[in-house]
Amino acid sequence: MVEEISHTDFTELLRIIQQRYGYDFTDYSAASLKRRFSRFTGFAGVHSTFELKHRLLNEEPFFREMVRYITVNVTEMFRDPSFYKVLREQVLPRLASYPIIKIWHAGCSTGEEVYSMAILMEEAGLLDRCRIYATDINEGNLEQAESGVIALKDMKEYTANYMQSGGISDFSNYYTAHYDKAIIRPFLRRNIIFFQHNLVTDQVFNEFQLICCRNVFIYFNRALQSRVVKLFYESLTSLGYLALGIKESLLYNDERAKFETVNLANKIFRRKM
Structure with a gap:
């Protein structure tokens, strides 16, 4: 070394x-x-x-x-349960007004938070009209995420996260156990599109009602953070939502004035008109 x-x-x-x-x-x-x-x-x-x-x-x-x-980032299902609770209570009811709901998970890592979102949408009755775009710079991450395979040993912790987030079902309904693996059920995976995207160099590719980019900014300097937030602003519909990681902020970002705060503690923002 x-x-x-x-x-x-x-x-x-x-x-x-x-x-x-x-x-x-x-x-x-x-x-x-x-x-x-x-x-x-x-x-x-x-x-x-x-x-x-x-x-x-x-x-x-x-x-x-x-x-x-x-580029492997630490991730887990329903990480920061309070964040998902706020999504359930404050954001999803607004998204329900759209005929087609488009969500972008930027820097999706190995997919745990993407599948968490799919579960949220299913429980809100919105999954059938939802399209989740999950992107990462890391091809290995994407291959693992798309497989829908998660270590079975982690599911106890993930179940606790899910319950704290306001889960309304039996968490084991969302996966099948196979030896030491948990395999996400196909009905949760059908509306998820995984592909490679580089936040540093690639451009807008769709228009979204919600963008989640959690625990990625901590690896960027301030100039790059501002460029990426500008990309997100241009990728959001009017009044679309942007979610960052709990330890991340728009406070010193050049694009800050273009967003209003929905929930500061959980770093959920909304694009202004």
């Missing part, structure tokens, strides 16, 4: 990644990204930054493995 990556080596790594593969990490939080690079070198058995740069330049599978490693 490389103990510490110098500023010069870090800049060179970002240049290699951008020029060789078209991935732009220059506006990610430098401190966080350096730590992830260092951890990846230990994971991959790389002993120097020279070796890391050499392999990135010459081995595309190695680069793909690195992207999968450094």
Whole structure:
């Protein structure tokens, strides 16, 4: 494991990644990204930054493995139950007025929060007219998310989250157990579209009533956060909702004036007219 990556080596790594593969990490939080690079070198058995740069330049599978490693975000079903409770009580009744409800999960990771949303929509009687677009930069995340397979050992914790969020059913109705795996039932997966999207470089692709981008901003610097919020603003319908992570904020964002606060504690905002 490389103990510490110098500023010069870090800049060179970002240049290699951008020029060789078209991935732009220059506006990610430098401190966080350096730590992830260092951890990846230990994971991959790389002993120097020279070796890391050499392999990135010459081995595309190695680069793909690195992207999968450094862009994996911690996630869980019904994470922050109070957030989902507010969605149930304050947001979904408004969304019910639309004939077709379009939701974007940006940075969906391995899909746990996407399936949580599908359960919410099912219990509100809205899933049949809902389209959930789940995107991530990480191809490995998307493959796992689309499979609908979750570790069975996590379901006890997820059941507790679900109940705290105001769940009205038996949580086990939403998955089947198979050995050490929980498999999300097909009826929850039918209206979810998974595909790769890069928040740094890609553009608006639809118009949404709700965008969830939770616990992704913490990896971006302030300039990139503002660019991404501008993308979200342009992707929302008038009075559409934007949800961020509990520890994230629009407070110092250049686009802040374009949104009103729905629930500050749970970081739910609404696009102004």
